[in-house]
Amino acid sequence: xxxxxxxxxxxxxxxxxxxxxxxxxxxxxxxxxxxxxxxxxxxxxxxxxxxxxxxxxxxxxxxxxxxxxxxxxxxxxxxxxxxxxxxxxxxxxxxxxxxxxxxxxxxxxxxxxxxxxxxxxxxxxxxxxxxxxxxxxxxxxxxxxxxxxxxxxxxxxxxxxxxxxxxxxxxxxxxxxxxxxxxxxxxxxxxxxxxxxxxxxxxxxxxxxxxxxxxxxxxxxxxxxxxxxxxxxxxxxxxxxxxxxxxxxxxxxxxxxxxxxxxxxxxx
Amino acid sequence: xxxxxxxxxxxxxxxxxxxxxxxxxxxxxxxxxxxxxxxxxxxxxxxxxxxxxxxxxxxxxxxxxxxxxxxxxxxxxxxxxxxxxxxxxxxxxxxxxxxxxxxxxxxxxxxxxxxxxxxxxxxxxxxxxxxxxxxxxxxxxxxxxxxxxxxxxxxxxxxxxxxxxxxxxxxxxxxxxxxxxxxxxxxxxxxxxxxxxxxxxxxxxxxxxxxxxxxxxxxxxxxxxxxxxxxxxxxxxxxxxxxxxxxxxxxxxxxxxxxxxxxxxxxx
Amino acid sequence: xxxxxxxxxxxxxxxxxxxxxxxxxxxxxxxxxxxxxxxxxxxxxxxxxxxxxxxxxxxxxxxxxxxxxxxxxxxxxxxxx
Amino acid sequence: xxxxxxxxxxxxxxxxxxxxxxxxxxxxxxxxxxxxxxxxxxxxxxxxxxxxxxxxxxxxxxxxxxxxxxxxxxxxxxxxx
Numbered sequence: 001x002x003x004x005x006x007x008x009x010x011x012x013x014x015x016x017x018x019x020x021x022x023x024x025x026x027x028x029x030x031x032x033x034x035x036x037x038x039x040x041x042x043x044x045x046x047x048x049x050x051x052x053x054x055x056x057x058x059x060x061x062x063x064x065x066x067x068x069x070x071x072x073x074x075x076x077x078x079x080x081x082x083x084x085x086x087x088x089x090x091x092x093x094x095x096x097x098x099x100x101x102x103x104x105x106x107x108x109x110x111x112x113x114x115x116x117x118x119x120x121x122x123x124x125x126x127x128x129x130x131x132x133x134x135x136x137x138x139x140x141x142x143x144x145x146x147x148x149x150x151x152x153x154x155x156x157x158x159x160x161x162x163x164x165x166x167x168x169x170x171x172x173x174x175x176x177x178x179x180x181x182x183x184x185x186x187x188x189x190x191x192x193x194x195x196x197x198x199x200x201x202x203x204x205x206x207x208x209x210x211x212x213x214x215x216x217x218x219x220x221x222x223x224x225x226x227x228x229x230x231x232x233x234x235x236x237x238x239x240x241x242x243x244x245x246x247x248x249x250x251x252x253x254x255x256x257x258x259x260x261x262x263x264x265x266x267x268x
Numbered sequence: 269x270x271x272x273x274x275x276x277x278x279x280x281x282x283x284x285x286x287x288x289x290x291x292x293x294x295x296x297x298x299x300x301x302x303x304x305x306x307x308x309x310x311x312x313x314x315x316x317x318x319x320x321x322x323x324x325x326x327x328x329x330x331x332x333x334x335x336x337x338x339x340x341x342x343x344x345x346x347x348x349x350x351x352x353x354x355x356x357x358x359x360x361x362x363x364x365x366x367x368x369x370x371x372x373x374x375x376x377x378x379x380x381x382x383x384x385x386x387x388x389x390x391x392x393x394x395x396x397x398x399x400x401x402x403x404x405x406x407x408x409x410x411x412x413x414x415x416x417x418x419x420x421x422x423x424x425x426x427x428x429x430x431x432x433x434x435x436x437x438x439x440x441x442x443x444x445x446x447x448x449x450x451x452x453x454x455x456x457x458x459x460x461x462x463x464x465x466x467x468x469x470x471x472x473x474x475x476x477x478x479x480x481x482x483x484x485x486x487x488x489x490x491x492x493x494x495x496x497x498x499x500x501x502x503x504x505x506x507x508x509x510x511x512x513x514x515x516x517x518x519x520x521x522x523x524x525x526x527x528x529x530x531x532x533x534x535x536x
Numbered sequence: 537x538x539x540x541x542x543x544x545x546x547x548x549x550x551x552x553x554x555x556x557x558x559x560x561x562x563x564x565x566x567x568x569x570x571x572x573x574x575x576x577x578x579x580x581x582x583x584x585x586x587x588x589x590x591x592x593x594x595x596x597x598x599x600x601x602x603x604x605x606x607x608x609x610x611x612x613x614x615x616x617x
Numbered sequence: 618x619x620x621x622x623x624x625x626x627x628x629x630x631x632x633x634x635x636x637x638x639x640x641x642x643x644x645x646x647x648x649x650x651x652x653x654x655x656x657x658x659x660x661x662x663x664x665x666x667x668x669x670x671x672x673x674x675x676x677x678x679x680x681x682x683x684x685x686x687x688x689x690x691x692x693x694x695x696x697x698x
Contacts, residue, residue: 319616
């Protein structure tokens with residue numbers, strides 16, 4: 001049976017550019033670069049996050065080269081930074097190294113939760129916007145903070161569904177849909193996705209894209225999970241656009257009452 | 269970027285036959301046959317349920333012909349039956365009309381919940397198995413009843429996620445996974461799916477397939493929702509096979525601590 | 537030539553005396569049917585018949601003469617489920 | 618010819634006196650670099666340099682002479698995020 005792709009013209013717009021894929025992959029947690037590459041290909045991603053770390057002279061291959069040969073755009077992050085100062089320096093190094101203004105801004109409050117520190121995050125966002133960075137702001141799921149970040153000029157709001165690597169999915173769907181409803185920039189669900197249905201839910205809530213790493217890289221079969229995430233993000237996007245049925249407290253028959261045999265309606 | 273389909277060889281086995289699609293569509297609730305046909309094509313379904321109703325001489329096209337020209341196998345149901353007697357008669361008529369031994373057995377307790385009546389359902393299943401039907405038993409999500417139905421010889425267990433047409437999704441995931449864990453026949457989630465993430469979750473819980481109707485036929489855009497459901501079922505299946513990450517109460521960094529600049533780890 | 541009264545799909549209906557179930561279904565579906573109750577054009581008919589609440593297999597349609605008061609149900613696949 | 622001691626990526630390191638940042642990076646990455654701090658083969662280098670905790674743009678690598686005690690960080694993209 002031939003199928004039309006009803007999402008063929010649905011593009012993800014960010015920073016004046018268009019992407020077919022609404023799945024942004026992270027590369028952390030994978031057992032090898034080969035595993036990353038298989039997952040990237042199965043995911044269909046066009047944007048992928050990388051960390052900025054010391055160059056190892058005898059490195060076993062380059063993540064940067066891997067992204068370039070797969071035509072995937074790098075989104076460097078500031079993972080591991082606890083202060084605005086460190087995040088800004090990391091962003092500056094990332095821009096210099098990867099020749100991109102894009103930065104996924106992470107400023108972490110503590111190593112236990114890896115939740116963003118709202119004050120340092122906001123300060124770093126202000127500085128980086130002033131330095132002409134295109135800031136993807138990793139934030140908690142607070143609609144008020146999201147609004148402040150948007151007002152300061154970030155390009156995308158990236159609320160956490162749950163703590164990084166926890167696999168707990170979206171713990172507060174209401175907050176995510178509130179952020180989406182109030183935002184004039186793309187909202188990208190970041191962190192906490194554990195499995196495909198979590199990614200689909202994020203898109204159903206109106207997110208423009210989903211960023212995930214551990215759910216794929218640490219799955220038993222990363223490439224297969226990557227394919228699942230690709231289809232889940234598309235599925236959730238389709239469902240969001242298609243307009244779901246309302247939730248009802250009582251059942252509603254899908255088979256008609258008309259045309260029943262008399263016997264079967266108890267008359268006779 | 270070229271992608272391999274990691275699900276290409278993953279087939280749905282039922283009654284000795286193999287199907288590529290694990291999505292079974294229902295045709296009820298659609299505004300027109302044209303709408304059904306577009307949704308069928310977008311869904312990629314290979315099996316679709318129909319009701320058995322009086323033949324209308326001046327009918328506006330035939331569901332049966334529609335399924336035949338799309339090479340979709342009909343799965344007649346006994347929707348609307350409240351007793352084993354009526355369900356058995358409907359099954360017999362369905363076999364005669366559609367020339368198939370397959371029957372989706374529904375025996376409803378009341379019109380408010382449309383939940384199956386366990387006693388009538390079990391009785392009808394016994395009779396139909398004895399008459400060589402291939403019985404797809406629509407049941408509640410009770411693992412004990414599911415086992416009794418399997419023992420009597422049904423070909424598939426079809427537990428409800430929530431009441432038919434309610435769109436409430438899977439209200440008791442634990443029951444569904446328990447049924448899956450104990451079952452030696454395919455478990456097909458039936459009823460209650462509202463949106464794509466519900467369908468993905470069903471597959472993640474280990475169901476072999478998902479049956480849904482209203483979620484597609486009553487969506488604002490049925491064809492687009494059908495595509496979403498197709499990808500959601502594949503996504504959930506991939507995630508199930510791929511082996512998801514565990515849920516954790518604390519975060520786990522996806523970016524490495526190694527290779528951080530000294531400045532950034534607070535030393536200096 | 538007189539007619540007999542039956543009930544067809546929950547409605548009162550008259551058929552010529554001597555009509556068989558096959559005659560009734562052929563008229564009702566506008567299809568020519570063979571002795572075996574199948575469409576003569578080889579395509580599938582997709583209908584079934586109940587007489588007084590029991591299935592009458594298509595192979596017996598040609599030999600079943602309708603009786604006054606018979607309750608007939610001609611059914612087919614409809615949107616549902 | 619004497620050498621000077623610096624810190625490179627958190628480790629003690631010696632370079633010949635008079636070395637520039639460009640010399641250090643060329644050695645460390647095994648790539649030939651032009652005056653503009655770019656690889657002479659035209660491919661992207663993918664690294665950045667911080668000197669004493671501040672970015673030194675690639676355009677200034679060739680003109681920056683390393684000083685004893687300088688703390689250098691050469692960074693690149695790594696798996697993460």
